[in-house]
Amino acid sequence: VMVQSRELRLAHGLNFRDLGGYVTLDGQMVSWHRLVRSGYLSSLTKAEQDRLARYGIRTVIDLRTSSEIAHYPDRYPLSFNYIQLPVLETDITGGDTSNQSLKRLLSRSPRAGFDMMMRAYRVLVLSTDAERSYRLFLELLAQINVDDGGVVFHCSTGKDRTGWATALLLGALGVPARTILHDYLLTNTVLAKWRQQRLKDVAVSRLGPAYKRSLRDLSLARPEYFEQAWSLMNYQFGGLTNYLRDELKLDVSVVHQLRKLYL
Secondary structure, X not given: OOHHHHEOOOOOOOXXXXXXXXXXXXXXXXXXXXXXXXXXXXXXXXXXXXHHHHHOEEEEEEOOOHHHHHHOOOXXXXXXXXXXXXXXXXXXXXXXOOOHHHHHHHHHOOOHHHHHHHHHHHHHHHXXXXXXXXXXXXXXXXXXXXXXXXXXXXXXXXXXXHHHHHHHHHHHHOOOHHHHHHHHHHHHHHOHHHHHHHHHHHHHHOOOHHHHHHHHHHHOOOHHHHHHHHHHHHHHHOOHHHHHHHHOOOOHHHHHHHHHHHO
């Protein structure tokens, strides 16, 4: 399915993409208008909020930290159900680049951003907080009445915390790993303009080449990040099915229910 039809273009929204149309290993297809991944909703205009409602969205699951939510609260129609479910209590994915200590860290070495992201993805797979949140996320999705409408779930740019949530969700639905990686990397196409703007702002700030390189790595969904997380899951836990069952402690009935609702 083309990225054009998958992307919901909202001038004040970031990285809105429908997960519909992906085909599972047993030939079923993910339903459209049910599962949308995105970045923040804090800048949406009234018209854009209404457009989400017309698209069929009724629930927002916010994966950001409490401080991100406090600074940039989501905007959505009053009729929506809003669920706050922080993946971690501090953002380790470098979302807030206005942070001075982060700027110093990223200016130290051209590899600083890359290393930070590789570390972040290990945390997403291994930390008990992240595991608990991702289990709750999948359990929530299994309890939603899809006849009422679909779900948008998001973090700040819809890239890392949302990217891994999507990987686990699509994996649970039976979508093959290569398709999941393809969906993960679509972020780079959809966020190209945003990334250029972010890097242009750096050029003006004169923070030097190390910072610029680091920020670029923070702004990309690199295959290395995903592949590290995915192989960690395979080597340490024996694959996705085992990881969901033994590590996330997700009941197998939840997986069956997810497939019933979203395929």
